[in-house]
Amino acid sequence: MANSKFEYVKQFEQPDSLLPNTWIVVRLDGRGFTKFSTKYAFEKPNDKRALDLMNAAARSVMSELPDITIAYGVSDEYSFVFHKSCTLFERRASKLVSTIVSTFTAYYVHHWPVYFADSPLSPPLPSFDGRAVCYPSVQNLRDYMSWRQVDCHINNLYNTTFWTLIKQGGMDGTAAELMLKGTFSADKNEILFKKFGINYNNELEIFKKGSVIFREYELVEPGTTLNLNSVVEEAEKSSSGAVPEVKSKSQVEKERKARTKAGIVVEHLDIIRDEFWERRPWLLS
Numbered sequence: 001m002a003n004s005k006f007e008y009v010k011q012f013e014q015p016d017s018l019l020p021n022t023w024i025v026v027r028l029d030g031r032g033f034t035k036f037s038t039k040y041a042f043e044k045p046n047d048k049r050a051l052d053l054m055n056a057a058a059r060s061v062m063s064e065l066p067d068i069t070i071a072y073g074v075s076d077e078y079s080f081v082f083h084k085s086c087t088l089f090e091r092r093a094s095k096l097v098s099t100i101v102s103t104f105t106a107y108y109v110h111h112w113p114v115y116f117a118d119s120p121l122s123p124p125l126p127s128f129d130g131r132a133v134c135y136p137s138v139q140n141l142r143d144y145m146s147w148r149q150v151d152c153h154i155n156n157l158y159n160t161t162f163w164t165l166i167k168q169g170g171m172d173g174t175a176a177e178l179m180l181k182g183t184f185s186a187d188k189n190e191i192l193f194k195k196f197g198i199n200y201n202n203e204l205e206i207f208k209k210g211s212v213i214f215r216e217y218e219l220v221e222p223g224t225t226l227n228l229n230s231v232v233e234e235a236e237k238s239s240s241g242a243v244p245e246v247k248s249k250s251q252v253e254k255e256r257k258a259r260t261k262a263g264i265v266v267e268h269l270d271i272i273r274d275e276f277w278e279r280r281p282w283l284l285s
């Protein structure tokens with residue numbers, strides 16, 4: 001590019017590349033979805049179409065960005081995890097976040113008519129905010145994922161009970177809120193079961209557990225070969241050692257190609273316990 005007297009302005013750009021050798025999580029969240037969900041009459045507490053649409057958009061993001069290892073979604077949010085060896089956009093935060101958020105938003109709008117055939121979108125159109133956070137160890141990353149799934153469980157149990165009290169119990173919002181104030185999980189389960197004959201365990205898995213999207217290869221049988229501990233140890237060795245383990249360019253490229261080819265699946269599984277990770281050692285290795 002030709003030099004010009006204006007070019008100095010480039011120097012005002014601040015570097016924002018994320019810490020090397022750490023797991024990058026980009027989380028996006030729908031802006032003003034309380035209002036948005038009212039406008040399009042989302043069913044309360046869980047509109048299945050809206051969740052399926054979030055999943056479809058996230059799945060499209062995963063297939064366009066093979067660097068993403070795994071994604072987890074609940075309500076109007078999605079977290080995308082980049083492998084700690086990822087070098088996409090030189091790990092620049094603004095590039096990573098803006099690419100994920102705009103790709104997701106574009107697909108959310110693109111897939112909308114499939115899930116909401118009877119209610120076409122009109123301005124204000126759906127939009128999402130996003131942020132990137134680095135997690136230095138596999139344990140931190142798993143705790144992050146667990147944190148989101150626990151949040152899903154707590155909110156869903158509350159919302160399910162709250163909306164049952166309103167829809168089937170004839171209460172208004174204020175009365176339902178008052179009734180649930182200070183209650184524990186066991187109390188909510190009991191209200192659902194004793195008053196309404198609802199066994200919370202029988203609610204849809206997608207509501208109780210949220211959605212996890214990843215590339216599926218051959219599962220490892222439970223209790224055999226590679227277990228999580230060795231994966232964790234391996235990963236922690238390389239993240240705490242003086243010399244970080246660096247994969248060769250051809251190795252990275254080979255893995256990238258394999259990821260591009262692998263089938264992307266959407267599941268509603270427990271990602272808090274070890275089993276999920278033990279059976280899919282490629283996710284954290």
Ligand code: ATP
Nearest residue numbers: 030031032033034037042045046047050051075076
């Ligand atoms: P902000 O812009 O700060 O994120 P928000 O209104 O989007 O504001 P959130 O905390 O993100 O607030 O909450 C998401 C809102 O969207 C909740 O009110 C939730 O009930 C609603 N919502 C999201 N997905 C669904 C769904 N599938 N079914 C019903 N309601 C949903």
Ligand code: ATP
Nearest residue numbers: 001064088089090092094095096098099100102103
């Ligand atoms: P990156 O992802 O790194 O941004 P890029 O291919 O988008 O890669 P840019 O430097 O952003 O590279 O350049 C934009 C490209 O799009 C240029 O090749 C430019 O000629 C082309 N382009 C953009 N707008 C138009 C347009 N209106 N008409 C013709 N070509 C266009």
Ligand code: MG
Nearest residue numbers: 029030031129
């Ligand atoms: Mg928010």
Ligand code: MG
Nearest residue numbers: 029030031033
């Ligand atoms: Mg929101």
Ligand code: MG
Nearest residue numbers: 029075076077
């Ligand atoms: Mg939210």
Ligand code: MG
Nearest residue numbers: 001095098099
């Ligand atoms: Mg350009």
Ligand code: MG
Nearest residue numbers: 089095098099
């Ligand atoms: Mg460009």
